[in-house]
Each structure stands twice: as structure tokens, then as C-alpha cells.
Amino acid sequence: MSPEPVNRWEPHTVTTTETVDPGPVAALSALFDDGTPPAGPGDALPPLWHWLALARWPRSSTLGADGHPARGTFLPPVELPRRMFAGGEVVFHAPLTVGSTVRRESSVESVAEKPGRSGPLVVVAVATRLYDESGRLAIEERQDLVYRGREAVPPQETPPGPAAGLAPAGAPLTRAGAWAWDLATDPALLMRFSAATSNPHRIHYDWPYATRVEGYPGLVVHGPLMTLALAEVLRLEGHGGRVHRMRHRNRRPLFCGQAARLRRIGDSPLTLGVLTPDSPEPRTLLTIEGDPHA
Template identity: 65%
Template sequence: MSAPVFDGWEPHLEVTEELIDPNPVAALAALFDDGLPTPADGDVLPPLWHWVALPRWNASGLLGADGHPRKGGFLPPVDLPRRMFAGGRATFHRPLTVGALARREAEVTNVADKTGRSGRLVIVDVTYRLFDGAGDLAVEEVQNLVYREAAALSGEPAEVPAAQPVPGLPLHRNSDTEWDFRTDPSLLARFSAATANAHRIHYDWPYATREEGYPGLVVHGPLQALALLETHRLAGGAPVASLAHRGRAPLFCGQAATLVTTPADDGAALALYGPGGVDAGPNATVDLTF
């Protein structure tokens, strides 16, 4: 992989002090609606819930055609139109508390140009460090963003339901280690709002299908990861010391999906399987270390 050069753009550190906002935390708890208590002021924030607790709304005038902020500010001006949240990793050093202040440091730490099966890719790694109210490092995270060429998905078109399902509970327990995960347009819209994510592939059907070539609305990668982690919370799992999450294949709104937990020696392996089932391989994975 090579590092592309962008004239006039250099990575820089952004530092902000932010409230661990109880309102979007409550929104995510309401979205899952799974019987667990809603984390409130003074409670420990569950792993990766800082994705909703620290939302960042960009000014409308700064958004590009896809709903994301225009590139060339914090993120490099990559000349590829399709953006995916591909995965990442996080280490939890100490708890963050709902309702407290946190300091966030963010910087682009790697940009790499490569060629994959679907054509040219640019991979951008963004590193975040979250510090608690005492100034101690609480969370270290690296997010992997992938930019792709404007092209239809490779292979056979994915099958999506002709009629989108009505809103309902997203998680349905089948056994101690297996859950059904059900998505609908309202769920995706509510998650977009909770995470301040304006990417149109998650709520704008004409844009997703006609402009970016998807067969339907795309289920957020972060929503898939958080749904997997929610099954761990529902099982009363051990505190998470670190994790790695990866999106491996897109999941489209309304498609059948199953969440499976497999215990490991020092953690657990969580996997989301789409309509192809286990034989097709996971669409998303989260590997936990306790």
C-alpha cells in the first residue's frame, strides 16, 4: 500500500471537551428496547456507546452530496465517492460516566492507497483518545474508513425484501448464544439521528440505489457492532478490556440476520450472519477480550 499525497492538506490534532450526553444514550437504549436499564447520569457508559454519547453535528453548509462532511478539512480530500465504516479496535482503560465531561483527541494517523477486487481503495485510519473528567485516559480507539470507486456492488445483486418491515423490536432471543436481528427504515433513521450520521445510504432509498448502486438501504456498521455488543450485555457478560470490530459484507435493511456468540479462553467472538447464513460467512464480527 502507498500513501497518497494531497496538496494543501496535512493531518492535524483536534481537541474538544464534550459532555457525555445522556439524551442520545437514552435514545440508543430506547432503540434496542431490550429490558436493560437505561444508563443515566452517574452510570458507567457501556463499551462503544461513546459513539452515541459524544455526537458531533456538522453545520449543514459543510455537508457534501452524500450527507457526510465535505472532505479536505479534518479528513483528507480523497477523490473517491463511496465511503464505508470498515471497522476498528478499541481499548478501555477506565470507565466513562454518563453526564460527565470528557476530553476527546482526534487525528488521522494513516492514509493508504491500494487496489482490491472492486477496484481502487483508500483506507483512512482515525485515532481517538477519550479522557475522563480527571484527565486520565479512558478509551483509545482506531476507526478504519474505506473510500471506494463509484460502481455497483460486485457479484449477484443482494436480495432485499420487496416491502420493508414495520417498526418493531430489533433483538429476538433464540437461545443463550443466538439472536435474531431485525431492521427496518425507522430503526436506521433513529440510529442515524442518535449518532449524528447524515450519510444518505442509511435513509435515502433513491440515493442509495441510484447514486451508489446498492440494492437497498444499508444497515450502519456501528449499529451492527453495537447490536452484537448488546447481546453480550444481555447475557451479563464480563467487563470488556478491549475489542476489535470488522464489517465484512454489507447488510441491507429488512434482510434476515442472526447474532451468534462463541466463548473464547479470554473473551468471546461475536458474529452477525446475514441471509446467507453461516455458510456464507459473517457480515460483521466483534472480538472481545476480558
């Protein structure tokens, strides 16, 4: 039975009450293994860590062939097969603390069909508001999900191949200079991040599916993992200022085992990027607005 057309789907708001789970927070601290202080019960979450602290596993009966929940309930029934976390914006009004209770309100803000370089795209914007235990608005967020068809690997891409990333990467972040950190990935890292974020999308852990069905050259590094790694650079560089807003954009996928460097590429506003040796264009961008001295 095929899903209903997008124009027959109706958006709605989903409201839940959840706990800022210390388990995934500890899991991400262990994954980065970079010497920054772990956030424990009562501590404020580092920027963007609500992505894992509030993540919840979907029920098995709701999953589609790609591992994501089948479309047509909360998300629209887009038939294009590839899904990408394309970016978004997060506004921080107040801190969330580990172990606290929050109210989450999520809704689909817009669904837009657009032409792309390799075929049609559908861009779905999801809006989320998080309220702390006092009822105060803590975080406003928009996430952009892009659905597209399957196309060949771009000519400039160097496929890592089936053996890429098999050697243990060790701690994923290694200093390469001032505001420059090398990012190393391996299949275990991707599996652990999928577990910490309750993400069953098969392109991140199922190599036969990622390459033979989706047509990628290897396992795909999570867009949120690249963005969170960029945000972690702030802590590694001792940036103690208050962050008011973050804008993030994933331009191109990164593949498991592919060399990558996290680097400061702009100052006003502070902008960080994930770069690879084969291209001068960042694969992921993170722009930070706030008071550097607060």
C-alpha cells in the first residue's frame, strides 16, 4: 500500500513530557573522550546536547525499510528515498539541566518541493520548543530535513571503499592547531552515536544497505555528529561565553574513515566548518552568535 500524497497529509503538534536523560549525555562524553568535563545530574547541558538527551527510540513496528519511522504520521509521506539532516537553527533562551523534566512541542512547519541539481527535492522544516520545569521557554529550534532521489556518487568524491574505517580510530578529536581539530571516524563510533541518539537510520551502520540500496560509497557519518563535534570545539578551545543562537548546515555527506578537519573559518560571527582534503568547501557549517565574555 503506497503512502498518501503529501497534499493530503495534515500537520499536527506533538506534545510530550520528557526527562533530560543522563545516560546519553554520559555516552557522548565517553564517545568524544576529549578531556572536557562531563555534564552530570544538575549540570547545564552543553549547546546542542539536547539532541541526544531527549532522543527516544521509535517502536519497532513503526520503522520503514531505511530504519526510520515510516512517513505519513508526524512527518509527511514523502516518497523520495534518501533522507538527509540538512541543517537548521537553534535559539537558546535558558539552560536545560541534566535530570530535569522538560515539555517538548514539535510540529512540521513547512513542506516544500524544490528542483535540485540531480532531481526533485522535498524540504521539510520541523519546529520544536522546549520548556523547562518552571514552564519557561528554554530552546526554540528548526530542523531542515531534505528528501531526494538516489543518484551516482559525485565525480569529485573519493569512495572510501568497504575496508575504510576498519582500523580503530581512537579518540575522534585530535588537535591540529589553533581552532583546528582532526575528526577520525570508524564504524564503532558511528554505531555508538546512533545508539546515543536513538537513531535507527541504516545508512550509518548497515554497509550493504548504505552502498547497495542507497548508493553511497560507504557508511555515512551522521550530520548531527559533525555538528556536535563542531560545537564541542567551543569547549575544547575554552570558549566560555554564552551562546544565544546556532545555525548549522550540512552541505555534503562525510563517509566513515574519510579524513576531516574541524576548523575556524570565520570570526564575525564565529563560524566553524568540517573540511576534507579533496575540497575547499566545508561539508558542514556551524555559526555561533552570543556574548563571548558572558
